[in-house]
Amino acid sequence: MSTNPFSARSSNDHQLLIQTLTPATRTPLLALARRIADAGCNLSDARVSTIGADTSLTLLASGAWDAVAKLETALAKLAREEELRLTHYRTNLREPSGHLLPYLVEVVSSDRPGILVKIVDFFSRHDISVEQLSSMRYQAMQTGAAMFQAQFTIGVPDKLHIAALRDDFLEFCDGLNLDAIMDPVKF
Template sequence: MATFANQQLVLTAIGEDRPGIVSELTKLVSDCHCNIIDSRIAILGNEFTFIMLLSGDMAALCRVEHLLPLKGMEMGLLTMMKRTSQHIPGEYSAGYTLEYHGVDTPGTLSKFTGFFAEQNISICSLKSDTYEENEQLMMRCEIEVNIPVEVDSDEFKMKFEDLSRKLNVDYIFRRIR
């Protein structure tokens, strides 16, 4: 008999932030005999967002898919789920973290992410926000990227430096792997 232990499910829950949400959702997952492989939490405005990658056999994932919508309604959460499979990473020459900050200007993040797409560079993680400094709205962003082996890292860095100068942002580029 074939085993389905490698089955995976991405679960997302969004709702008004309050204590206990994580506890209730992780209890449901545990009670269904699933394992949390990866997770992220963010508070955006007054909304709590929780994303989990679960693994388990077919029956365990089916239990989560069956029980989560009712639990979500009880808790006032919008929930979504999608079956997936284990991520198979490409061949990368290096991984970098990029942190940049500057005056909040519409379109900056879009220009950076578009630049990465044009260079065929994968974004693994992204966090951005705004803050006030000296009565001016500022932005900051942290992006983790993987550079494929076919991309010349030095050429990429020079192009990135040009873009940063044009967008008037300060940045730190750190190799992490």
């Protein structure tokens, strides 16, 4: 018997990626979750984020071929009835990548244009994938200064020397006057 949790998935499992952006007061999360369940699918992954006055939803539904087809029909009907801008398409599960080590990076600095681009460029030049990103601008409560904060989950190729990468990254951040940490994800 296999102990790999990914091998427990049936070859009949089909994936449907669903995305929508709506005003926060009209978030269709409950309606979408109900349609997914009513079609006989599972809600495998969900990302909900309020950005400005809007809510972004990215959902991954999985199920047998006919259940996913039923869900596609239900989503088209929901989009018409609720006047939603809804995108959905079939996708595949991402194969686990045993050669990428998960690291968490946090950056805080005074806000100025181009910080995020420079950080993403650093990762790109080192063949490091950005798996998740959350960033925001805010006003410091104590001083009122305009601040920038970002949190990344990155995939570091196991062939990279971690100590050298961390040194390069922290030197890069020092050169831009960014306060940063880079630690392994511990879960």
